[in-house]
Amino acid sequence: MYTRGLNPTVQVVEEKIALLERAGGARLLGSGMAAITAAILSAARNGDHVVAVRSIYSNAYRLLNGYLPTLGIATTFADFTDLDAVEAAIRPETRVLYLESPGNPGMHIVDLEAVARMAQERGLVTVIDNTLATPYNQRPLEMGVDLVVHSVSKYLAGHSDVVAGAVAGSEKRMRAISANEIRDLGGIIGPFEAWLILRGIRTLGLRMQAHNHAGLAVACRLAERSEIERVHYAGLPSHPQHALASRQMRGFSGLMGVVVRGGMPAAISFANALRLFGIGVSWGGFESLALPMSPEDPAMSPELGIVPGFVRLSIGLEDEADLLEDLDNALRGIG
Ligand SMILES: Cc1ncc(COP(=O)(O)O)c(C=O)c1O
Structure with missing residues (x-):
């Protein structure tokens, strides 16, 4: 085995992020965008539909609005401050609700418990970008959200010297993401970056x-x-x-x-x-x-x-x- 499959420094950081997010497991990736891509593609396939918060990180917007349609995954952007608007945007082929709260940079807030309940009732997967809050300020999995993603480049690493991402969720979801999106899309992180995150995350x-x-x-x-x-x-x-x-x-x-x-x-x-x-x-x-x-x-x-x-x-x-x-x-x- 080599670092693309398993690395002990990377694993230590993954265990820490899982503990911080109260998750069954977590995986580190090469960037926040790699984490967002892996999380969304783990739940949506050709013909599926995503309902996303309109106020999100600009490249996540471009991924959903520009790139994923080329793979047959459509997105409707909705105002998640209005739950009726979210409900109206959900279609029979909707699979994912993609969230960011607070949203960067407009600082809109999503009612995470209410949206997670709405998703559970309909069998949808909820994914949240928790970069801005960090698990110190907000733990979405405890509120019923399925997957948390991070740009670890920001607060988690905290020293502006590393580009990295993370996905956290239940053991079952993380096993599937590891065996599919992480292995096959290949957004792997190197051990030196993981070591920098380990130093940063301690504070x-x-x-x-x-x-x-x-x-x-x-x-x-x-x-x-x-x-x-x-x-x-x-x-x-x-x-x-x-x-x-x-x-x-x-x-x-x-x-x-x-x-x-x-x-x-x-x-x-x-x-x-x-x-x-x-x-x-x-x-x-x-x-x-x-x-x-x-x-x-x-x-x-x-x-x-x-x-x-x-x-x-x-x-x-x-x-x-x-x-x-x-x-x-x-x-x-x-x-
Ligand atoms: C909220 C948020 N999520 C994700 C990202 C993407 O992270 P990365 O630059 O690590 O790919 C950013 C980067 O600015 C961000 O602000």
Whole structure:
């Protein structure tokens, strides 16, 4: 046997992720997208149909909307904040409900228990991308969801030095995924990446406490600033689903969306004026990041809250007071 089939370092990390997610088993893959692909293809075949949350990671949107139709798997995107809309989107050939909660970057919340019940009654498989919450803040399998996927590149590894994914679920489901999608599609991870994840995951609890605390402090501060039109963060009482998020999550992480008054030029000036934030796409690490996002990207849209001026902030592990001061200074600069 060699690493494509079995590796002891990889196995140690898989056992830890299974324990964290309260799963019967977990498998590591070469990226979050490889994990998403393996999970969906484990439950949907040619002729099948997926109902997916509209507010999802942009490449997952492209996979469902662009690539999977070429394999005969169609997707309807629905507003999962409205369970009647989900029900209406389900067809006789539907096999999978694909979820992300909170959704990146609009921060919409799905009622996981209600959706899992709806799926169980109809024999559908539920898959959730739990990257944003992490198992520290939310454990979907305990709420009846069938499969959890992660971009381990983000909070689980936590140091922005590895690209990896994970799938977790019951022993039976994981045996089937291992014997089919993981072996045959080949999204294998190497032991060096697994070792980096092992180092990172040991501080997951401490890091998430810090991200939760600083994330909430930043969201509260920005919600008070006149230069900011809107803050999308489920930890704020003003979030339309704050009560639901508080029921199913222990904290709200460090990721949020803010809308800067003045559209894209103001969003770019704000991001450039920040001294402690880098500009970059792969969030969930130790360093804070800002990313102006365009509503013209087909995976985004104004109906998801991605309007001109939208900036995604990932709050890292720097000193919280320093971050608040940096944000205040940057906003004063554009005002
Ligand atoms: C919510 C979410 N899921 C999945 C992914 C994909 O992860 P990876 O880059 O490890 O393929 C990302 C990456 O940005 C993400 O934000």
